[in-house]
Amino acid sequence: MDMVEEAARKIETMEVRGASRIARFAAETLMNYALTIRGDFDAKMKKAAERLLNTRPTAVSLFNAINFVMRYEGKTEEEKRESLVRRAKEFIEWVDTAKQKIGEIGARRIKKNSVVMTHCNSSAAIAVIKRAFDEGKIEEVYATESRPRFQGHLTAKELSEYGIKVNLIVDSAVRYFIEDVDYVVVGADTITANGALINKIGTSMIALAAKEARVPFIVAAETYKFSPKTLLGELVVIEERSAEEVAGEEIRSLKNVRIRNPAFDATPRGYIDLIVTEIGAIPPEMAYVIIKERLGYAKIYDEEIVL
Ligand code: RUB
Structure with a gap:
């Protein structure tokens, strides 16, 4: 369990962060753990899965990854192990190939000489920006610093190393610069059954500013970011x-001050122009179809509920 505990802490402390990376890392950890244990396979795997699931609550990619891997089959322990490893590898492959596809599809929606604004540090959004840049369509990028953890610094570094000109701005400067922007492209932690986006805190304010300025607001999200749980009414x-x-x-100890630090917020579907997934660019209203056809929600919830 040491290996699982160590992995769980890496997610909790955000050494491993970002919805996609967390999901991939969880699948990898379950696979490596399955390869080390002997005896009591189901119980040990279930415990490990639960520990990983309880690290960070918002990104449904973690839930989807764990459920995908834990739907292993087999009678003997060896069969179960083989099945789990196969499923984990399949999920990892899904993560890796989806990113490239999202880049390709998303870049088609970007016109020449564009200025793109992004928030936080999303590997999917960055895939779109890089691909559009490769196609000669990106003039420059506005990256928000994304307080309090400054994931925007990672974005600025990554894009700069790729040769892209980046304006790093404080989060509250979004509306000031939005008139200079052609597209907002952000990632997703979760997309709900009704097409709302859950992403880094501040995303919904950027969406408001974009709507006011008539700047298209694009979400880059793999299909494992869609939430089957929300279809059953879970918030x-x-x-x-x-x-x-x-x-x-000094500030935390002030008598009448309470500090609030939500890490994510919800952007209603009316503010979203397009969700770019690896299987196509869709309107947010199609979230239900993705959950039903791609994630097999009925399977997860009726017969094969794992966690
Ligand atoms: C990261 C964040 C990212 C999404 C999407 O939050 O909100 O925009 O997770 O990222 P945190 P990706 O840093 O708190 O994990 O596209 O890489 O999955």
Whole structure:
């Protein structure tokens, strides 16, 4: 369990972060753990899966990854192990190929000489930007710093190393610059059955500014970011992280001050022009179809519920 505990802590402390990376890492961890254990396979795997699932609550990619891997089959322990490893590899392959496809499809929606704004650090959004840049369509990018964890710095670094000109701005400067922007492209932690987007805190404010300025708002999201749970009426849990991420002791200890630090927010579907998935660019209204046809929600919930 040491291996699982160590992995869980890496997710909790955000050493491994971003919805896609977390999902891939969880699948990889379950696979490696399955290869090391002997005896009591189902119970040990279930415990490991639960530990990983309880690390961060918002990104449904983690739930989808774990459910995908844990639907292994087999009678003997060896058969189960083989099946689990196969499924984990299949999920990892899904993650890796989806990104490239999203880049290709998303880039087609970007016109020449475009300025793109992005928020936080999304591997899917970056795939679109890089591909559009390869096709000579990107003039420059506005990247928000994304307080309090400054994931925007990672984005600025990655794009800069790729040769893309980046304007790094504070989150509150979004509306100031939105008139200079042709598209907003962001990633997703979860997309609900009714087409709402759950992503890094501040995303919904950017969507508001984009709508006001008539700037297309594009979401880059693999199909494993869609939430089968929301179809059954479950609400997405928004993670609230510690006050220490926001302010130092001097401020935290003030008598009448309470620091709030939600890590994500919800953008209603009316603010979203397009969701670029690996199987096509769709309107948010099609979220239900993705959940039904791609994720097999009935299977997960009726017969094969794992967790
Ligand atoms: C990361 C974040 C990203 C999405 C999508 O939040 O909100 O926009 O996870 O990323 P955190 P990707 O840093 O708190 O994990 O497209 O890479 O899955």
